[in-house]
Amino acid sequence: MSDASTAAPAARLPRQVSYIIGNEACERFSFYGMRNILTPFLVSTLLLYAPEAERAGIAKDVFHSFVIGVYFFPLLGGWLSDRFFGKYHTVLWFSLIYCAGHAMLALFEGQRTGFYTGLFLIALGSGGIKPLVVSFVGDQFSQANKHLAKIVFDFFYWTINFGSFFASLLMPIFLREFGPAVAFGIPGILMGVATLVFWLGRKDYVRVPPTRGDNPHGFLKVVRTALLTRAPGQARPGLAVAIAGATLGVLFLLAWALGLPFWSASFDFVISACLALGALLVGGGVGTWMQLERAHDVHPPAAVNDVRAVLRVLIVFALVTPFWSLFDQKASTWILQGNEMRVPHEAWWWPSWLVKSPAQMQALNPLLVMLLIPFNNLVLYPFLRRLGWEPTALRRMGWGIAISGVSWIAAGMIQLHIDGGASTSLAWQALPYLLLTFGEVLVSATALEFAYSQATQAMKGVIMAFWYLSVTFGNLWVLLTNAAVRNEAVTRQIAATGISENAFLMFFFAGFAFVAAAAFGAYARRYPMQDHYRPA
Secondary structure, three states, rough: OOOOHHOOOOOOOOOOOHHHHHHHHHHHHHHHHHHHHHHHHHHHOOOOOHHHHHHHHHHHHHHHHHHHHHHOOHHHHHHHHHHHHHHHHHHHHHHHHHHHHHHHHHHOOHHHHHHHHHHHHHHHHHHOOOOOHHHHHHOOOOOHHHHHHHHHHHHHHHHHHHHHHHHHHHHHHHHHHHHHHHHHHHHHHHHHHHHHHHHHHHOOOOOOOOOOOOOOHHHHHHHHHHHHOOOOOOOOOOOHHHHHHHHHHHHHHHHHOOOOOOOOOOOHHHHHHHHHHHHHHHHHHHHHHHHHHHHOOOOOOOHHHHHHHHHHHHHHHHHHHHHHHHHHHHHOHHHHHHHHOOOOOOOOOOOOOOOOOHHHHHHHHHHHHHHHHHHHHHHHHHHHHHHOOOOOHHHHHHHHHHHHHHHHHHHHHHHHHHOOOOOOOOHHHHHHHHHHHHHHHHHHHHHHHHHHHHHHHHHHHHHHHHHHHHHHHHHHHHHHHHOOOOOOHHHHHHHHHHOOOOHHHHHHHHHHHHHHHHHHHHHHHOOOOOOOOOOO
16 A cells, blocks of 8 residues: 555646636626627617618628628637647737727727727637637646546536526616617626736646647648649549639639629628638538548558548538528527517516516527536436437437427417517527527537547647538528528519518528438438547
């Protein structure tokens, strides 16, 4: 038996982690606080210059363009951190940009150019730090205490939903009672506190130096080799496909910039740039797959197989994008629907002292997340296993997409009731919120688990960047749909169905999710599962 005096000390959580968690708690409240009042503010204040019938559509365009930016800029933040500055400095500097964006929202709540500039800065700042904070937490752990990292990551997820819950409840109250300057100013103050808390830990952090792109077998270098390498007696069809994708992307941007006749006037810069990026990714991905074996001459088999695994996962992510087109509309379309409903203050069970506006219904989402995750893990999944049905990651994700479609069927039925002229209680929105959140838990949390298991350690950063892009393209679907319904031919077809445009679009997105779920299921059956968890 070893002497107590020589026993290894018990592993402890790194003290500097508390600074990062404090930063995350304040940052998430600030983000969801402004995000969840953005659509109501736009409709009621900033867009009063537009005809009343057009305000909802413009507000949705602004909101989803903002979300696209939030989930696009992780590419920039990750690249700057890896190549030049490291995680600490990148997070700190993007946080300052983030604070400036909040300040502009509070100062320019009545001036569109200043307000939209603030939204851009928040998207840049929030997106820039998004891929770095969680990995920065991981950097603080060593082999001696790595088993404690799961506690911190679980608490991170809990903190996100905790902050979102209170932000969703409180910020609509501040907007209504004190006006937009205060309502947008409070999230700005919290982001300032978040930045200060992060800075206070500067002397204690473990800082992993940037790689500066020195890995000769990184993702992009393998892709470049695969596309450019010549095989004796063979052409380079993959390179041709990649060039075609890049060319198509350039044409999309030129069509927007030059206002060419065949390019819809509704396709603004955000839509055009996202379509260009999509063409580039599809062309490059397909082209790389066609010639990936040629990379074996330059790179080790492990590096080539890593890229192959990422390309397989990208197909899964592409099939998940319709889910995000449904999920993120809870903060736009569903709020607008709630504005047409009656808050049931007369009901004894309704918390009238707290929930006074439709925007506060969004608080149901984080609350349900905190309840559904333990329910699924402790009750639902064990029950399904006892029935002989294993809830694998891909099965959960496929069902999550389908259930999100059901939530929009429920929302569409509510809209039909509203369109019929009947007084409709806001409480009915609890049903689609429950279904959508259940779908979120099955898709979003599971997708991270799935992606990490399929990608080797060298490719996990690449996987996370593409995961954030799936949210960008999910919101692109919403912008494209909004652009389509501005076409007279489309609106005539919708009118011919005999239901309102709002109800039609809800059922359309439900059908979109069902098609995506079917395609996801078909691909999942052929997907070759990998296991790249770290050895015990």
